[in-house]
Amino acid sequence: MSDQHHARAKQLIAQERVEGISQAERDWLGTHLQECTNCATHAQETEQALRSLHTAAIPLPAGLASRTQFRVQLRLQEMREREPKRRALWAACAVSWVFGIASAPYVWRLFQWFGERTGVPKVVWQLGFGLWWTIPALFVLIVLLMEKVRQGGEPDWLRQSK
Amino acid sequence: MSDDAKSIARGLQKRDPDLLDRLIEQYQYRLFRYLVYITGNKERAEDFFQETWIRVLERGHQYDGKSKFEAWLFAIARHLVIDWQRSKKAQSLDSLTDPEQENPLQFGNEKEPSPLHQVLSHETQENVQASLSQIPAIYREVLVLRFQEELQIEEMAGVLSVPLSTVKSRLYRGLEALRGVLQGGAA
Numbered sequence: 001m002s003d004q005h006h007a008r009a010k011q012l013i014a015q016e017r018v019e020g021i022s023q024a025e026r027d028w029l030g031t032h033l034q035e036c037t038n039c040a041t042h043a044q045e046t047e048q049a050l051r052s053l054h055t056a057a058i059p060l061p062a063g064l065a066s067r068t069q070f071r072v073q074l075r076l077q078e079m080r081e082r083e084p085k086r087r088a089l090w091a092a093c094a095v096s097w098v099f100g101i102a103s104a105p106y107v108w109r110l111f112q113w114f115g116e117r118t119g120v121p122k123v124v125w126q127l128g129f130g131l132w133w134t135i136p137a138l139f140v141l142i143v144l145l146m147e148k149v150r151q152g153g154e155p156d157w158l159r160q161s162k
Numbered sequence: 163m164s165d166d167a168k169s170i171a172r173g174l175q176k177r178d179p180d181l182l183d184r185l186i187e188q189y190q191y192r193l194f195r196y197l198v199y200i201t202g203n204k205e206r207a208e209d210f211f212q213e214t215w216i217r218v219l220e221r222g223h224q225y226d227g228k229s230k231f232e233a234w235l236f237a238i239a240r241h242l243v244i245d246w247q248r249s250k251k252a253q254s255l256d257s258l259t260d261p262e263q264e265n266p267l268q269f270g271n272e273k274e275p276s277p278l279h280q281v282l283s284h285e286t287q288e289n290v291q292a293s294l295s296q297i298p299a300i301y302r303e304v305l306v307l308r309f310q311e312e313l314q315i316e317e318m319a320g321v322l323s324v325p326l327s328t329v330k331s332r333l334y335r336g337l338e339a340l341r342g343v344l345q346g347g348a349a
Binding site: 014045053067072073 | 177179182183186187190191194195198204208211212215216219220291294305306308309310315330333334337338340341344
């Protein structure tokens with residue numbers, strides 16, 4: 001029997017456990033293992049090594065689950081307490097935005113009137129109007145950035161695996 | 163995916179406290195064992211265990227029940243460990259983020275009979291764990307996921323965020339490393 005046969009047998013022994021092998025390969029391996037004591041021992045050792053891994057027990061620290069449950073419940077409570085505040089913040093943003101849009105024509109006129117009264121260049125009061133109107137959007141952006149910083153970004157690995 | 167995964171996803175979306183308690187109970191052993199194997203330290207594993215469940219609470223809405231819950235859980239635990247390793251800047255040989263070494267897998271010399279089978283019959287669980295601790299973490303991890311947690315290779319690829327081919331290559335190397343350390347223990 002050539003070295004190639006033994007190498008193939010050992011490869012199939014590992015492959016069978018890792019990703020599976022075809023029926024033809026299984027038949028070939030079975031025949032080879034009946035004829036080759038070394039490869040049969042190799043297969044047996046691999047099986048025993050995996051069995052020992054499978055049955056290896058690790059003692060759980062006392063009260064691990066209850067301590068964790070307690071911490072999780074505390075965190076949950078904390079999150080629930082913070083939720084109304086966050087909702088109020090978003091509601092305030094929404095209201096301010098709606099109000100901004102509704103009042104835009106009046107504010108435009110107000111800026112125009114003020115510009116004419118003070119004699120500032122047209123572009124300046126128009127810029128002032130633009131800035132005033134973007135305040136809610138900037139506010140939302142700041143809130144979003146703060147949230148992102150607080151959470152440390154959204155790691156890819158937290159998304160569902162394929 | 164099963165109805166169970168869907169109901170877990172619904173419960174996590176609602177941050178159902180009873181569901182969380184039940185999941186902590188149900189998965190405590192598997193998660194803790196996984197963490198012990200990837201960190202190599204029981205105290206640290208305990209800290210990560212608690213942090214993992216806090217993350218499950220905070221990010222539970224991201225689990226949609228299309229994959230196994232345990233695969234998602236292990237992915238969270240794993241990345242907490244990786245983040246911690248990065249923050250420590252510990253580029254140790256045992257790091258989970260070590261690059262794969264693409265040397266061809268070497269099978270042992272078949273002409274040299276090993277005393278492994280004699281040893282295994284006397285091997286205590288402690289010895290198995292001691293042997294496992296000698297295997298690089300990236301291989302130890304795949305062995306645990308495949309042969310203890312019985313995850314499919316595709317699920318493992320999701321947990322580890324690596325291609326299927328990398329999972330397979332790590333498994334072959336891990337298997338060989340496991341045999342190697344057990345043989346070494348016998349010598």
